[in-house]
Amino acid sequence: DSGVTQTPKHLITATGQRVTLRCSPRSGDLSVYWYQQSLDQGLQFLIQYYNGEERAKGNILERFSAQQFPDLHSELNLSSLELGDSALYFCASSVGMGGDRATDTQYFGPGTRLTVL
Amino acid sequence: AQTVTQSQPEMSVQEAETVTLSCTYDTSESDYYLFWYKQPPSRQMILVIRQEAYKQQNATENRFSVNFQKAAKSFSLKISDSQLGDAAMYFCAGDIIQGAQKLVFGQGTRLTINP
Numbered sequence: 001d002s003g004v005t006q007t008p009k010h011l012i013t014a015t016g017q018r019v020t021l022r023c024s025p026r027s028g029d030l031s032v033y034w035y036q037q038s039l040d041q042g043l044q045f046l047i048q049y050y051n052g053e054e055r056a057k058g059n060i061l062e063r064f065s066a067q068q069f070p071d072l073h074s075e076l077n078l079s080s081l082e083l084g085d086s087a088l089y090f091c092a093s094s095v096g097m098g099g100d101r102a103t104d105t106q107y108f109g110p111g112t113r114l115t116v117l
Numbered sequence: 118a119q120t121v122t123q124s125q126p127e128m129s130v131q132e133a134e135t136v137t138l139s140c141t142y143d144t145s146e147s148d149y150y151l152f153w154y155k156q157p158p159s160r161q162m163i164l165v166i167r168q169e170a171y172k173q174q175n176a177t178e179n180r181f182s183v184n185f186q187k188a189a190k191s192f193s194l195k196i197s198d199s200q201l202g203d204a205a206m207y208f209c210a211g212d213i214i215q216g217a218q219k220l221v222f223g224q225g226t227r228l229t230i231n232p
Contacts, residue, residue, distance in 0.1 A: 002163070033219070043208065045219035056218045088160060092220075104150065104212060106220060108162035 004109035006091050012115045018079040021112045025072055031055065031094045032074040033106055034066055036040030038087040049074055070077065081116045088113050118142045119213045123223035128230070130199045131231050137184075138194045138226045140209030147171075149213045151185070151192045152220070168192065184220040196228075204230045 003026035013019055025032050034046040045058035049068035060066075063081075068074040078085060091105040121142045130136035141153070153165040166175045168185050175183050180197045192211075196203055209223040 002161075031218070035220075041222050042221075043210075043222040046220075048218050058219050091160060092162075104218065105152070105164065105167060107164060108154070110159070110161050113160070 002107040002109065004023045004029075004091060004093050004107055006089075006109035006112050008112060009103065009110065009114045010115075012117065013081060014117055015081055015083060015115075017081050019081065021076040021078070021091075021114075023076070023087050023093075023109055025074070025091075025093030026107055029093035029095050029107075030072065031096060031104075032068055033094070034060075034074070034076050034090040034107075035090040035092065036087045037090060037111070038084075043090075046076070065099065078114070083116050086114055086116045088093070119146075119221055121211055121213070121221050121223040123207075123209055123225045123226050126202045126224070126229045127229070129229040129231055130196075131199060132199055134199055135195060135197045136212065136228065138196075138207050138209075138228065140192045140194070140223055142190050142209070142211050142213060142221075144162035144188055144190070144211070146213055146215050149211055150208070151183075151213075153181070153183070153194045154208045155203075155205045156211060156225070157202075157206060162208075166194070171229055199230050201230050201232065204228060 005024045008021045030051045041117045046060040048056040058064045088111045090111045091109045148176040149170045151168045155163045166178045184193045206225045
């Protein structure tokens with residue numbers, strides 16, 4: 001158990017819908033990262049938040065957005081869902097913001113499996 | 118481009134034997150970390166081992182060790198005394214992009230342990 005929690009474990013929804021994925025980082029970690037794991041794209045970085053502020057952005061679609069709240073949990077919002085958004089979404093956390101690699105080891109949550117029908 | 122490549126989509130090994138998984142990467146950075154993550158059927162991503170690029174000594178964690186060749190940009194994982202519970206997808210990853218906090222992942226190697 002990494003200490004990172006994600007809810008829900010599974011989500012099944014229809015095209016065009018909107019969903020919210022939730023992540024709680026390990027105790028003491030200030031950074032939260034979101035990754036998408038799909039069969040054809042592998043693991044792709046989406047976005048990072050550090051202590052409530054967006055820190056880095058990757059291949060995140062405009063239909064997707066995220067935020068980190070004062071209690072450091074994070075939510076990833078996916079809207080206007082398409083079949084191709086079906087994937088495993090991971091949240092990871094680390095102590096630091098990045099830049100000091102000694103504190104940047106990322107620990108992953110169990111993931112949320114999203115199925116869009 | 119900063120990339121991580123795992124050239125072995127699948128590997129198999131007999132229980133109790135040793136297996137080595139390969140990984141190469143490309144970066145212009147001199148200071149970075151490399152990681153091996155394990156993803157069993159449960160889909161959880163589990164950190165197996167990490168290596169700091171500025172350290173000469175290869176990292177070890179119990180039955181897991183790495184062979185880090187910085188000049189060759191190679192980072193292989195050796196699993197000794199393989200156990201059935203080692204069966205999983207193994208991903209090589211690195212934070213190899215200056216100023217970016219994201220991990221770049223390889224495509225993974227599926228490891229099968231034969232009893």
